Amino acid sequence: MKQRNTRQKKIILQILRNTRSHPTADWIYDEARKVMPHISKGTVYRNLKMLSQSGQIKELKIDKKARRYDGSCHNHYHLKCEQCGCVYDLDISLRKELNRWAAEKTGLVIHSHNIEFYGLCQPCLEKASK
Numbered sequence: 274m275k276q277r278n279t280r281q282k283k284i285i286l287q288i289l290r291n292t293r294s295h296p297t298a299d300w301i302y303d304e305a306r307k308v309m310p311h312i313s314k315g316t317v318y319r320n321l322k323m324l325s326q327s328g329q330i331k332e333l334k335i336d337k338k339a340r341r342y343d344g345s346c347h348n349h350y351h352l353k354c355e356q357c358g359c360v361y362d363l364d365i366s367l368r369k370e371l372n373r374w375a376a377e378k379t380g381l382v383i384h385s386h387n388i389e390f391y392g393l394c395q396p397c398l399e400k401a402s403k
């Protein structure tokens with residue numbers, strides 16, 4: 274039993290590490306089923322929860338309709354495309370000075386921050402200019 278659980282977790286982690294699309298739990302479930310046809314939705318959801326609690330993946334709240342998951346857990350900024358709904362990693366460096374700025378303004382202790390940008394992604398921009 275234990276063995277199987279470990280394997281399920283590994284496969285789910287692998288699926289997430291191999292995509293940059295920040296998929297929903299349902300998408301991950303579909304992918305996991307290709308490898309393990311008998312895996313249940315509940316198992317996938319439970320593993321996602323455990324993995325995010327242990328810090329191996331990140332749960333994103335950028336999408337109001339569905340929870341999305343990120344296989345890369347270092348801090349980075351995201352863009353949610355308002356046209357197609359896709360979530361992208363932004364290849365820009367973190368503005369660490371924002372932590373200091375917020376700390377100075379509020380007198381509190383600030384360790385990190387999260388930024389989500391909203392706009393148009395590259396494919397949607399290209400479609401719009403045609």
Ligand SMILES: [Zn+2]
Nearest residue numbers: 354357394397
């Ligand atoms: Zn788009």
Ligand SMILES: [Zn+2]
Nearest residue numbers: 343351361362
């Ligand atoms: Zn990301």
